[in-house]
Amino acid sequence: MPRVLAEQTWVLTGAAGRIGTSVRPSIAEQVGRLRLVDRVAVTPEHQGEEALVADLRDRATTNEAIAGADGVVHLGGISDEAPFDDLCAVNILGTFNVVEAARVAGVSRFVYASSNRVTGFYPASTVVGPDVPTRPDSLYAVSKVAGEGLGSMYADKFGLSFVSVRIASFEDVPHERRHLSTWLSPRDCASALLAAMRAPGVTYAAFYAVSANTRVWWDLTPGYRLGFRPVDNAEDYAAAIEAGPPVDAQGGSNALPEHTLRHLPQPR
Numbered sequence: 001m002p003r004v005l006a007e008q009t010w011v012l013t014g015a016a017g018r019i020g021t022s023v024r025p026s027i028a029e030q031v032g033r034l035r036l037v038d039r040v041a042v043t044p045e046h047q048g049e050e051a052l053v054a055d056l057r058d059r060a061t062t063n064e065a066i067a068g069a070d071g072v073v074h075l076g077g078i079s080d081e082a083p084f085d086d087l088c089a090v091n092i093l094g095t096f097n098v099v100e101a102a103r104v105a106g107v108s109r110f111v112y113a114s115s116n117r118v119t120g121f122y123p124a125s126t127v128v129g130p131d132v133p134t135r136p137d138s139l140y141a142v143s144k145v146a147g148e149g150l151g152s153m154y155a156d157k158f159g160l161s162f163v164s165v166r167i168a169s170f171e172d173v174p175h176e177r178r179h180l181s182t183w184l185s186p187r188d189c190a191s192a193l194l195a196a197m198r199a200p201g202v203t204y205a206a207f208y209a210v211s212a213n214t215r216v217w218w219d220l221t222p223g224y225r226l227g228f229r230p231v232d233n234a235e236d237y238a239a240a241i242e243a244g245p246p247v248d249a250q251g252g253s254n255a256l257p258e259h260t261l262r263h264l265p266q267p268r
Contacts, residue, residue, distance in 0.1 A: 009033040011066055013098060014075030015042045019170055026190035037065045056094035066101035071109040073193055074098050081140045083263045091143035099150050103158050111196040112151050114164040116182060116208060117141040120251025129219035130206035137251030138260055155204035163196040168210035174234040177244040178252040181215040185232035195228035217250050
C-alpha cells in the first residue's frame, strides 16, 4: 500500500446494507476519507465521511464513485438467492463495473465481499480452504464465484491487489444449528475487512471471514496470514440453540433444490 490507511480515501459500496451499516464506523475510524456509496441516500455521520448515490449497474456513476480512491470495500449487491438475470445485472455486471473503475482510478487495494456459499456443496464433515475448487450452492453463490474470478483475472493481468473475503453467517448472535459452525459476529466481520484492507504484499488472496467457532468447517490459516484474528465463538450460545436436523452440505438449506427452483424461469 502506498500510504497508511489514515492518509487514504476508501470507497464503501453497499453502505446502507446490514453489513455496510455495521462495519462503517470501524472503517471510518481507520481511513482518512470514507466515501459511502449506495443506491439510496446515506447520511455521513463520522469524521471524514462523504456520501454518493450511485447505481453500480451504471458505468458513468460507478466511475464517479470510485474516482480518486486508494481502496475499495465492495459490499454492494444482492445478498441472497434471486432470479439469475437480476444476479447477473447487479452482482456480476455491477461488480465488473466497480472493478474496472478501480483499475482506471489506480486503486491499490480492492476488498471484495464474497461468500462462504461458493463452497456450500462441500459436506459439513469436510474442512475446506480457499484453495479447493468452488462448489456453489445457489445462483447467488455462482454470482460470487464470478466476482472472485474477475478479481483473480484483474490481479494477474492488471496488477490490481484484490482480496476476496468469503463472508460467513453474519448475525448479531447465532440462532440455528448451522451457525455453530458458520457464525460471523459484527466485531469479527469488521476485523476481517480491516485485515483485508491492511495486509501487505497481496496480489490475489481469499479467506473465510468467520468467527473463532469451535465447530468451524473452514481452514482459517489463510486469514491468519493476512492478519485476521477472530475472537468470538458461537459455542458460547450453543445451549440456547435448538439441536435441529443435522447439516449435510455446508450451505445448509441454501443447497436444497427448492431454494433455487422458485427463482428459475417457469414453463409457459
